[in-house]
Amino acid sequence: MIPFLAPQQEWRTVWDAGIFRSRSSGIAARHGAEISFEDGRGDMFTTRAILDWDIYVGARRVVIKGTHDLVRLFDDKLKEQNRVLSDIRQILARYSREHEGIWVYGANDDGEREFRVERARQEAEEAAESRRQIDQLRRKLVPHEFPAEPPTLPTAAGTEPRSSRVPAPPSPDPEPESSAAEPK
Missing domain, CATH: 1.20.5 (Single alpha-helices involved in coiled-coils or other helix-helix interfaces)
Structure with missing residues (x-):
């Protein structure tokens, strides 16, 4: 007995599954069902139904997809494409640090x-x-920014103090200025 079923309401249940039916040939294809119920005034009703699996044999299902499904498909493809392009960008970035970019030899x-x-x-x-x-x-231009004498490191007894800075290479001597009267 169904205690309550509102107008335009339906109840569904699993009747059978095609995968089980394909594995076993002994399952009946046709079933009868009878549902009895009482309305709000106390009147009794009975509904009979036939559940026939054979009507689905060879049938094809049509799945209707909407714009939302299409957008979701494109969104998934775009995410995958961006992931692959990001991988390619990272690989190419490593090459750009060597020899001014990619060179093919x-x-x-x-x-x-x-x-x-x-x-x-x-x-x-x-x-x-x-x-x-x-x-x-x-x-030469701003000597106050550089220390006059580099600090020295402590030394062992009997040795000369060592500077903590590496000495700069000797500066080249400036070329003598030539006078305008002398030919070159």
């Missing part, structure tokens, strides 16, 4: 590779030399 291009390595070494030396020259010029 053929099997016999060792000379080009060596040239690039040597050029990077020369540029580093030139930058270091420029920094040394700038430091020397600053020492």
Whole structure:
């Protein structure tokens, strides 16, 4: 007996599953059902139903998807694409730190590779030399920013004190100024 079922309301239950039916051939395909119920005035009613599995054999299901499903699909694809692009970006970022970016060499291009390595070494030396020259010029222009005498480290008895700073390389002598009357 069904205690209460409102208009337009339905109750569902699992009747059978196709996966079990495909594994066993002894399950009946047709079932009868009878439901008896009493309304609010005390009148009795009976409903009969036939549950027939055979009507579903060979049937195809159509699943209708809406805009929300399409947006979700594109969102998932976009997230995956962004993850892959992020991985590629990280790999390429590692290459950009070496030899000014990505360089593709053929099997016999060792000379080009060596040239690039040597050029990077020369540029580093030139930058270091420029920094040394700038430091020397600053020492001459603003000597108050540099200590007059470098601090000394303690020494053992009988030895000379050692400076804690590495001595700067000797500065090149300035070229003598030439007079306008002398030919070059």
